[in-house]
Amino acid sequence: MRSIIASIAFLFAAAGPVFAHAHLDRANPAVGSTVTPAPKEVVLWFTNQLEPAFSSIEVRNEKGASVQAGKAVVDRSNRTRMSVPLKSLPPGSYKVMWRVLSVDTHRTVGDFSFRVGP
Amino acid sequence: MFKNSWPLAMLAVTLAASTARAHEIVGNRFFPATLAIDDPGVTDELALPTVSMSKTGDVASFKQLDISGEFAKRITEDFAISVAPTWSRLYAPGGLTTNGARGFQNVETLLKYRLFKNDEHEFVMSAGLEIEWGGSGAQGVGAERFNVYTPTLYFGKGFGDLPASMNWARPFAITGQFGYSIPGVSKVVTATVDPDTLEQDIDTEYIPRVFNWGATLQYSMPYLKSAVVDLGLPDFINRLIPIVEASFQTPVSNTATSGTVTTGTINPGVIYTGKTYQFAIEAQIPVNRQSGTSVGVIGQLHFYLDDIFPNTLGRPIFANNINTGRPMFGR
Numbered sequence: 001m002r003s004i005i006a007s008i009a010f011l012f013a014a015a016g017p018v019f020a021h022a023h024l025d026r027a028n029p030a031v032g033s034t035v036t037p038a039p040k041e042v043v044l045w046f047t048n049q050l051e052p053a054f055s056s057i058e059v060r061n062e063k064g065a066s067v068q069a070g071k072a073v074v075d076r077s078n079r080t081r082m083s084v085p086l087k088s089l090p091p092g093s094y095k096v097m098w099r100v101l102s103v104d105t106h107r108t109v110g111d112f113s114f115r116v117g118p
Numbered sequence: 119m120f121k122n123s124w125p126l127a128m129l130a131v132t133l134a135a136s137t138a139r140a141h142e143i144v145g146n147r148f149f150p151a152t153l154a155i156d157d158p159g160v161t162d163e164l165a166l167p168t169v170s171m172s173k174t175g176d177v178a179s180f181k182q183l184d185i186s187g188e189f190a191k192r193i194t195e196d197f198a199i200s201v202a203p204t205w206s207r208l209y210a211p212g213g214l215t216t217n218g219a220r221g222f223q224n225v226e227t228l229l230k231y232r233l234f235k236n237d238e239h240e241f242v243m244s245a246g247l248e249i250e251w252g253g254s255g256a257q258g259v260g261a262e263r264f265n266v267y268t269p270t271l272y273f274g275k276g277f278g279d280l281p282a283s284m285n286w287a288r289p290f291a292i293t294g295q296f297g298y299s300i301p302g303v304s305k306v307v308t309a310t311v312d313p314d315t316l317e318q319d320i321d322t323e324y325i326p327r328v329f330n331w332g333a334t335l336q337y338s339m340p341y342l343k344s345a346v347v348d349l350g351l352p353d354f355i356n357r358l359i360p361i362v363e364a365s366f367q368t369p370v371s372n373t374a375t376s377g378t379v380t381t382g383t384i385n386p387g388v389i390y391t392g393k394t395y396q397f398a399i400e401a402q403i404p405v406n407r408q409s410g411t412s413v414g415v416i417g418q419l420h421f422y423l424d425d426i427f428p429n430t431l432g433r434p435i436f437a438n439n440i441n442t443g444r445p446m447f448g449r
Contacts, residue, residue: 023340023344025344026348106424109145113345
């Protein structure tokens with residue numbers, strides 16, 4: 001039994017840095033929040049570092065129209081952080097859809113909403 | 119009551135002791151590995167150990183300790199094979215004054231293929247064939263000498279596609295399985311000789327075909343935080359998935375000696391999901407006298423090998439060397 005436990009411990013020790021899937025850790029505006037004034041950008045923080053070329057964000061209004069002012073960018077100094085600039089947002093509900101590729105090549109997707117108050 | 123209840127109890131234990139449990143990500147939804155039934159996930163993982171303690175439904179009832187492990191390996195992205203040995207300790211009625219039994223149950227393997235996956239509706243379905251290899255375990259703990267084949271359908275459905283007016287319900291998800299266990303033999307005949315009268319006694323036990331079915335209802339705090347509303351709760355709370363599992367076995371044919379009573383347990387519990395592992399603990403509440411005589415407990419430590427060894431052990435054997443991914447929005 002000891003040798004089995006030792007073998008398993010060795011295997012996990014030899015795994016090196018652990019990466020794992022990139023899940024959404026937090027966001028600004030926060031998931032499900034109502035904000036005033038309207039945000040200038042959406043910032044997402046993930047639980048793992050991202051591959052910039054294959055990671056993206058899209059923000060849409062209630063009619064399904066895109067409200068981004070540019071492309072999503074992964075922060076070079078903190079590759080768990082990705083942001084996208086927004087157009088001037090009137091009050092309403094907005095949906096943020098993200099799709100990322102973590103540095104260990106796991107793909108994950110997700111979405112959430114926030115509101116801009118009057 | 120049956121002439122000898124141990125074989126029946128052992129059959130039930132064997133059928134209920136499946137330890138192949140997976141986890142799965144479908145769109146926003148993370149389906150954790152579950153304990154009482156298998157979920158539809160196809161991935162690389164290691165469940166070690168799974169420990170359960172319960173009291174059987176025999177007359178007289180006895181305590182049973184099971185310690186099991188399960189290793190699952192993807193061959194392709196959608197197809198995996200798993201192996202699951204279980205070591206059992208049976209504490210015989212009468213406690214310490216009588217001998218119990220200990221040893222390995224028959225080894226089980228599971229071939230599972232993901233049939234369908236829809237990110238938008240958080241729906242996934244898989245099909246599997248579980249094989250219990252007869253004669254690979256110790257007869258003292260009830261391991262039979264014949265194989266048992268169990269084709270099974272698995273599904274998972276998250277409720278993230280509910281309208282915004284039902285936001286409170288969106289973290290809910292259900293999973294389920296429907297399997298049909300087919301023993302390799304229809305009956306086992308045992309001949310014994312009475313030492314006093316020298317008369318031969320023939321005991322015939324018919325081995326039933328059994329419908330294995332079950333479901334889970336789970337509420338995902340990770341889902342609530344990342345997809346519905348971030349309430350600013352402590353990180354520990356945000357990693358919990360309260361869950362209720364139900365697992366049943368219903369003999370449906372060849373039931374002359376087994377009877378047709380459905381047995382099973384309902385398991386309320388909670389799963390803690392870490393970055394590369396999860397820990398789960400559940401109570402096991404028997405649904406009737408034949409299912410057990412007291413509430414048991416089951417716990418499991420489970421490792422996500424696809425996250426721990428993403429470039430070696432944790433990826434399919436036959437997969438693209440470079441996972442190119444594809445931008446969702448046309449870049």
